[in-house]
Amino acid sequence: MDFLRAVVLGVIQGLTEFLPISSSAHLAIFPKFFGWDDPGAAYTAVIQIGTEVAVVLYFWQDIWTIGSGWVRGLFSRVAREEREWRMGWFVIVGSLPIVLVGLALESLIEREFRNLWVIGTMLVVMGVVLGIADRVGRKSSPIDDLTWPHAVLFGVAQAAAVVPGVSRSGATISMGLFLGYEREAATRYAFLLAIPAVVGAGVYKLKDIPGGENAYGTLPTIVGTVVSFAVGLAVIHWLLRYVSNHSFMPFVVYRIALGTLVLVLVGAGVIGATTTVG
Structure with missing residues (x-):
């Protein structure tokens, strides 16, 4: 894989990771359009680390506040009465479903789930779900109203994103809207909830990245990761401002289209449904 492809895939990852349109779907689809090999589940997981580093940098104050409050709560009864203690546990508990599902379905994630019939269908179905959630959700509760049952439901929604086309942010944001949370609150929490899952998956998949001579080797992976970080940082800033005053309908239309x-292209035989990892 040459460095131009690494840059292109890094840009795609950075643009699509935080938007509710599924970055893993785009990393499987667009190489097909360009006539490239599928980068594979391992490459996809690893370059997502770049976008999660962007999340950590952007939300470092929130992360520090929650993390330090959670640590204080381990030693102080008073600290366990504070919001930060509960939020820390909410993130931990909400991260568990995708870890368990990811480990249980690892072989399916790497092969069967990357079929374009599956991906195209999930783009459409979850696009409809996001549209309904954005239309019927009350969008009135701040994230401080988060409860244990809701934290679990957020986590279950995120776990569905092991299937490319679902979208981690799209699934968790949809759940947040159904539960009545504000658009920005649901989006911010989706970002925070993704950090343990995405970084964990990326580190776990590092062992599957081949040597530098391979088409999807070490150096192109580093390039894609760095590019995804830079683009992702800009997208986070834009998206949080956008969702404060706009609906998710443009993303719904894009997903369905x-x-x-x-x-249609797979059905007509223009592109193959199965993917070939280079």
């Missing part, structure tokens, strides 16, 4: 296009 892209998913439909993929299904």
